[in-house]
Amino acid sequence: MHLIAKGTAMPEPLALEVLWAIFALLLIVGACELFTNGIEWFGRKRHLSEGAVGSVLAAVGTALPETVVPIVAILMVGGKGGHDVGIGSILGAPFMLTTLAFFVTGLSVVLFARRRPSGLAMSVNTRVLRRDVATFIAVYAIAVACARVPFHWLKAVFAVLLVLGYGVYVVLHFRDEKGEPEETHELRSLYFGWGSLDGTPRLRYTVVQTFTALAAIFLGAHLFVQRLDHICVQLGANERLLALLIVPIATELPEKLNSILWVRQGKDTLALGNITGAMVFQSCIPAAVGILFTDWELSPTDLASVTVALVSGLVLYLSLLRTGRLSPFVLLLGLAGYAVFLLVAFGG
DSSP: OOSSOTTSOOOOOHHHHHHHHHHHHHHHHHHHHHHHHHHHHHHHHTTOOHHHIIIIIIHHHHHHHHHHHHHIIIIIIOHHHHHHHHHHHHHHHHHHIIIIIHHHHHHHHHHTTTTSTTTTSOOOOHHHHHHHHHHHHHHHHHHHHGGGOOOHHHHHHHHHHHHHHHHHHHHHHHHSOSSSSSOOOOOOOOTTOTTOTTSOOOHHHHHHHHHHHHHHHHHHHHHHHHHHHHHHHHHTOOHHHIIIIIHHHHHTHHHHHHHHHHHHTTOHHHHHHHHHHHHHHHHHHHHHHHHHHSOOOOOHHHHHHHHHHHHHHHHHHHHHHHHSSOOHHHHHTHHHHHHHHHHHHHHO
């Protein structure tokens, strides 16, 4: 079963599918630039902390593309094939965030070191990041443990607890006061800041720009996944590979690109919070959907991805706890976790 719905048009020639995929990538890149600019101005106008902007607003906004894939697969496609794709996509998101997204962010710090105000040093709110990562480890472990719960009603209870837990997490972030150890950065002019004579855009313009960017991100991610699925069909790629690896790589692009943009500007709390906040969101909301509407049985390959994600998160948490700072070289270890999973999943 592939994600191509019955009754839709047949895939285009392979070369044309590749061109469409490239167009979708360019759309996502441009939309992410709009989104990061808009969400920063929204946070500034509402006097929100960088933790709330990065870990909640940006994380939830850019998590929409990878959230819609499993929900559509589970609730609309249905059946064993739809459930397999849904579960694979749900588990693939935290795996990609804790491996490739960490690696890309750490690599960006190294590559942009000469252009960044702090160089190789990462200026982050370690309290915010510790809370994010600790929450992720706890809720993801609970979600995975539900696979061993024998009663569906008890699984439903845990699913509700995950949703409520995310609500508590959001409240804690919005209670953070502005002016913690994070710095106040200069913001570039709002792209949609029409008529802003003093350089300060009106709130409604920041909202319009942010939602326009979200719509473009959603459209670009949907188009990219669709074209990538068509390419996989023509090349005969494995469905499980699509669900667990290929789809999350595509749909996690907004988080990766937003983080690169913020890292380049030296806004490290926003960059890391965008990833760690998405980790928490993916482990609560999409996981709750999977627990409620599928049998939530995890294969050995699924468990391998879960183990890598939890270990990667634990390494980051222990580093923050022990040193009180974040090194980009710790983030680079994410690539090693990704490589280990590939060896286990396909070498075995």
